[in-house]
Amino acid sequence: MRLATWNVNSIRARVTRTVEFCVREHIDVLAMQEIKCKTEQFPYAAFEEAGYHVAAHGLNQWNGVAIASREPIEDVEIGFPGMPGFEKGKEGPDLPQEARAIGATVGGVRVWSLYVPNGRGLNDPHYVYKLDWLEKLRAYAADTLAKDPDLPLALTGDFNIAPTDADNGDPTVVEGATTHVSPPERAAFAAFESAGLADVVRPLIPTGYTYWDYKQLRFPRNEGLRIDFILGSRAFADAVQGAEIHRNERKGEVPSDHVPVVADLDLADAGDDDDLPMIFG
């Protein structure tokens, strides 16, 4: 299975480019973020003509997530159990949820397409929301794996965190001043490892960014961030055979500001490869 995650920054603006990528790269499963449309506005036909099923979730022009798959999509879940909501000026447990998470089972793998809240600023209510959202996601993943330790589970998407200093090449992103690099955000990201989920791409692609701001020549200057990830459970990570970050997708006509991140899996061969770095020691 070839699994990819891509923040497409509007699927309607980039549907041709997105489908062409999937076909050219033989992608079996694509997790999309920021589709920026309602569920019913998703351009299903273009994916179906290329042989993909689609499960999408969008409430308005903001956020929105989807999963496209060559194999049938089963057990679609909108939002994860315990996912916090957000409403300006309000606090509490029952705020309306945003369209930031969709889960589905494809070929025996439980895949989540996740768009973690941006945070906006260190003193913004969205920052607290982001940290809470991440903690609830970690708790959900830990609970899921406690019940089913051998589940091939993948948390994929735009985490809006650059986990290490090497993942931050943007001079305007500064610890102590902006989101994405603060110690609490990095701790929230690291906590997924304790929950049994590892970044399956980094051992194979140790450096490189996945996002470059549209402004101020960030891409030509290569001043990007690595914020898009595929985190896998042990059963998932053991099946990983290769990984790619498709930097070239930031080039050309109307690119997204993010590029696809790909993991190649051999699920039949899980736990039987000696040639790759051990993700779980």
Add this chain to the structure above:
DNA sequence: ATGTCGTGAAAGTCACGA
């Protein structure tokens, strides 16, 4: 110039989010 995008609502430009 916070210098670029995408969206919706109102409108032939603006507010918002990233």
